Amino acid sequence: MNIFVCVKQVPDTETKIIPTSDGSFIETASIKWIMNPYDEYAVEQALLIKTTIPEANVTVVRVGSVKDTEALRTAMAMGADEASHVAAGDNLDSYSIAKALKGAIEKTGRKPDIILAGKQAIDDDCLQVPQILAEMFNLPSVSVIVGFEMNGTTVKVKREVEGGALEVYEIATPVVLACNKGLNTPRYASLPGIMKAKKKPLAQLSLADVGVTDADRRVKYSGFKLPPEKPAGKKFDATDAAKQKDVVAQVVGLLRTEAKVL
Amino acid sequence: MDFALTSEQREIRELALKFARNEMIPLAQEYDEKGTFPTEIFKKAWELGLINVCIPAEYGGPGFTGLDGVIIGESLAYGCMGMNTSFMANDLALLPIVIGGTDEQKKKFLTPFTQEFKIASFCLTEPGNGSDAGGIKTSIKDGGDHWIINGEKMWITNAGYADLFVVYGTIDVTLKHKGISAVIVDAKTAGIVLGKKEDKMGHRSSDTRGVRFNNVKVPKENMLGKPGEGWAIAMSTLDHSRPLVASSALGGAQRALDLSIQYAKERIQFGVPIAKHQAVQFMIAEMGMKIEASRLLVHKAAWMCDQGIKNTEVASYAKAFASDSCMQITTDAVQIYGGYGYSKEYPVEKLMRDAKLIQIYEGTSQIQRLVMSRELLK
Known part of the structure; x- marks a missing residue:
């Protein structure tokens, strides 16, 4: 049984995001990178499956910058068997990333039974790579899953819908699943795990190796800038009963012309 | 010259800091107030390999360097200095065995600490001897096929929970430093009497007590080095x-x-x-x-x-x-x-x-x- 887990390395949640001076991307030099928190649920789920099916192989796949492969190392320290890393810039669009992930999975020569991913990356919040990947593989997919059960070659998953209700799906594998918080509690990578991870295979690939070119880009970024700073609030004094009418008129006027909410 | 940590050391630090943030910080204040010994957290840290980092790989330990050890120590103390005192006390007690133990002693006493969660205590200080450790009065007498320990130890970290004590005593108080010897003592040995838990200003979640040794018999092979090498x-x-x-x-x-x-x-x-x-x-x-x-x-x-x-x-x-x-x-x-x-x-x-x-x-x-x-x- 072949389980693939797609992980992304994202800026730590406490990172102060600064656009580059030319506005082409964000400053990445001083960023501390972490494994996308939603991907941790995906890794954990793969490892939970492996505890019941010991012969299952868990391969983690990542597309992104070269300087750090720590998300992959962390996943292997948690217990994944091997990893593939496709070297690329950090500002690829979802389509290119999905295509690169597909290429990297195919490069292993193993047919995927289950592909797991986080439901979204907390950096660009696109929420679409798992679905695009499923389309490219022509596989069914379910996103935002909070429950998982394996019965032979079918999986039963639960996903949250509006209003707190749960949808329950039974799907024959192979399948692509995008994981949400609440699915499980990701384990820590143990110290012996960290030591063992060093010896686990990590395949290094380029975008060319997985057949991704500039022509695959569907989204071009026109610029990165911080949202405008919120101006200070305005105070209106309506304590004087005689002036209240004027003050109300002034507030309503500003709500129409400045805030444009009326 | 290179001041950078290796990628492995960065991972170790990340793990220990994550553990400190998720497991230690949320309970640090409550444990401090109530003086709760952090048994569960201690055990969880042991399961992740964050405890007993001084044990060499050949005896089942992680094979870490001292530098790895201080990286872990800093990160765990970030979570709670008090809990970390209890964690660190294991290393303090096991280090004399790592340093002065024979291969046989290391196999017998260190390896079990890598196989199950155990606690060790280092017993050097006495009520009348703190900084002047050379003035130890606890006696270690030759009882034929065993040693006999008599004396009182003070400020012993983890004493109330210890499975093992490493005890410093003297074979002859007139020999001063040259008489000092170290023995490994199973905590279940008859004659060990624990004092009450000290009510301390800080590090309140760590367990600190006096320990009295009354005619405690220890096998001859439990001495580290020769008599006087302590x-x-x-x-x-x-x-x-x-x-x-x-x-x-x-x-x-x-x-x-x-x-x-x-x-x-x-x-x-x-x-x-x-x-x-x-x-x-x-x-x-x-x-x-x-x-x-x-x-x-x-x-x-x-x-x-x-x-x-x-x-x-x-x-x-x-x-x-x-x-x-x-x-x-x-x-x-x-x-x-x-x-x-x-x-x-x-x-x-x-x-x-x-x-x-x-x-x-x-x-x-x-x-x-x-x-x-x-x-x-x-």
Whole structure:
């Protein structure tokens, strides 16, 4: 049984995001990178499956910058068997990333039974790579899953819908699943795990190796800038009963012309 | 020359810090208030391999360097200096076996600590002998096919929970340092009487007690080295353990700095965050400077030990500088928090109480200066 887990390395949640001076991307030099928190649920789920099916192989796949492969190392320290890393810039669009992930999975020569991913990356919040990947593989997919059960070659998953209700799906594998918080509690990578991870295979690939070119880009970024700073609030004094009418008129006027909410 | 940590060391630090943030910090205040021993957290840390890091790989340990050890120590102390004292006490007790034990002793006593969760205690200090450790009065007498221990030990960390004691005594008090010997004692041996848990100012979640040994019989093969070799083992242990203890001061100081920065940016006085006031800025600058210098000393002292370079002097620099800095930094953190800092509602007063002990145990700051000057003037 072949389980693939797609992980992304994202800026730590406490990172102060600064656009580059030319506005082409964000400053990445001083960023501390972490494994996308939603991907941790995906890794954990793969490892939970492996505890019941010991012969299952868990391969983690990542597309992104070269300087750090720590998300992959962390996943292997948690217990994944091997990893593939496709070297690329950090500002690829979802389509290119999905295509690169597909290429990297195919490069292993193993047919995927289950592909797991986080439901979204907390950096660009696109929420679409798992679905695009499923389309490219022509596989069914379910996103935002909070429950998982394996019965032979079918999986039963639960996903949250509006209003707190749960949808329950039974799907024959192979399948692509995008994981949400609440699915499980990701384990820590143990110290012996960290030591063992060093010896686990990590395949290094380029975008060319997985057949991704500039022509695959569907989204071009026109610029990165911080949202405008919120101006200070305005105070209106309506304590004087005689002036209240004027003050109300002034507030309503500003709500129409400045805030444009009326 | 390279100041960078290896990618493996960065991962180890990340793991230990994550553990400190998720498992230790949320309970640190409550455990401090109630004086709760952190059994569950201790065990969880052991399961992740964060405990007993001094055990060599051939006896089932992680095969870490001293530098790896201080990286873990700093990170766990960031979570709680008090809990970390209990964690670290295992290393302190097992180090004499790592340093002075025979292959057989290491297999017999170290390996079980890697197979199941166990607690060890280091018994050196006595009610009448603290800094003057050479004046130990606990006697170790030859009883034919066993040793007989009699005496009283004081301020023994983890004593109430220990599975194993490493006890320093003397075969002949008139021999002074030359009579000091170390024996490994199973905690279940008859004649061991535990004192009551000390009600301490800080490190309140760690268990500290007196231990009395009344005619405690120990197998002959449990002595580390030959009779009279205990002092050399104890001194060598300190070269290893002082950087580790210093690392805990470093972790506490880093926490105090992080909390101070966070608070200084939030707290508004005179219409601006107090971080905009130079008086606060300078305190924060001082903290950062002392932490960086402490970290360099701690890492160097551990690195020297790993390289087999005599580090007695630098280990004392690290221990005294890091613990004195931690005291100053945690005191300033309370100052930055002002009235709130003095309240137990906020985390910094605990840091200040915890910092004090690191200037005292494992050689006071004054003893460290004695060691330094002795090395410098010889």
